[in-house]
Amino acid sequence: MAGTSDIKRKIASVKNTQKITKAMKMVSAAKMRRAQDAMTAARPFAHKITEMVHDVAQRANPELHPFLSGNENTDTIGLVVVTSDRGLCGAFNNNILKAVSRFASEHQGKKVKLVCIGKKAYEFFRKRDYEIIEKYADFAGKVLFSDAVGIADVVVEQFLNNGIGDVYVLYNEFKSTASQTPVTEKILPLKVEDAGEQLVEYIYEPKPEMLLNELMPRYIRYKVFQALLESTAGEHGARMMAMDNASRNASDMIGKLTLTYNKVRQAAITNEILDIVNGAEALNG
Amino acid sequence: MADMIKLELVTPERLLLSEDVEEVIVPGVEGDLGVLPGHTPLLSALRVGEMTYRKGGKNEYVAIEGGGLIEISSDKVIVLADAAELGREINLQEAIERKLQAESVLKNERQQDAQNFRNMEARLKVELTKINIAEKYK
Secondary structure (H helix, E strand, C coil): CCCHHHHHHHHHHHHHHHHHHHHHHHHHHHHHHHHHHHHHHHHHHHHHHHHHHHHHHHHCCHHHCHHHHCCCCCCEEEEEEECCCCCCCCCHHHHHHHHHHHHHHHCCCCEEEEEEECHHHHHHHCCCCCEEEEEECCCCCCCCHHHHHHHHHHHHHHHHCCCCCCEEEEEEEECCCCCEEEEEEEEECCCCCCCCCCCCCCEEECCHHHHHHHHHHHHHHHHHHHHHHHHHHHHHHHHHHHHHHHHHHHHHHHHHHHHHHHHHHHHHHHHHHHHHHHHHHHHHC | CCCCEEEEEECCCCEEEEEEECEEEEEECCEEEEECCCCCCEEEEECCEEEEEEECCEEEEEEEEEEEEEEEECCEEEEEEEEEEEHHHCCHHHHHHHHHHHHHHHHHHCCCCHHHHHHHHHHHHHHHHHHHHHHHCC
């Protein structure tokens, strides 16, 4: 019966792994749901602040405003990179890291400074030739608006002090459970979208130019918050898919191993019967 | 609905209020703003402080934490706050504790860490507002 016990042990071990991957899948599904809820909850705010910013920005003189016209630092780009803290989520983080390299090669001749969010980004870039302004990690599962505030305020400060020129955010957009795609979004300076006809003539208190100083940092905070939310939901989605695949692979493997096990067992039995039959034949002979 | 105005209070984390009210008073950066139905369209910024609204002849209070923005149109008031807490949900005990904590930090840090000092000062302001409001609900 040589070999069967080995195969048996292997089956048991794969089964254990499958239990873990299944559990992780369930956990990720629950976490993803929560992250999606947070995204939905942020939507009314998103809608309103975007509308307000564009409305006010159209009325402010763009030349007076670094938020609208950009600052003097034209050879440095700030890039906020959003990754996850943990792995085991398929190509989720790799896609982002690759996108950063692509971004850097597209903007050759300019210096790219990074703000790293998530352990994975920092671990990757600290060994490479990038300047890291700041790093953030360990969001303990739930993304809070206050997390985004800290990050966004650093970005805005750097921008106003001419530390960085244009600012982009690179994060995984949550399209569906099965698909997350890296997107690069320019957040500073603001590109004013023409809202077309204006229906309401507002009174501005204080003046649009002043109001913009209140609005823009909030808008950036919100943008960072949104990137964090999307990325978190995406991370759990990606992990769910990865763990689903892993569970399925484990099932396949268990099937194959069970087949081999049965074959080996059957061969052993056949051999034994042959031995017995041969022995009996010999006695009869 | 000429005698009612819709009040919406939104934070990035959730929609806190969506009600028809009779009057709203918000802490604007240039002083408190009273809003009645039929107000001229207005955009403004908010400071930390207390927002009051009247519904069914009864005053309700909300703590606006960390400032925000307000958009008024003739039948709707939209308040975007960084954070906010409804008066009836404020935990007075907790607010007092955090106020004391902020005060003690302020006392010790006076000259040391300017950033932390500012943060704590803001915290203290928020907690004081919350305590004020919570006391009205006692």
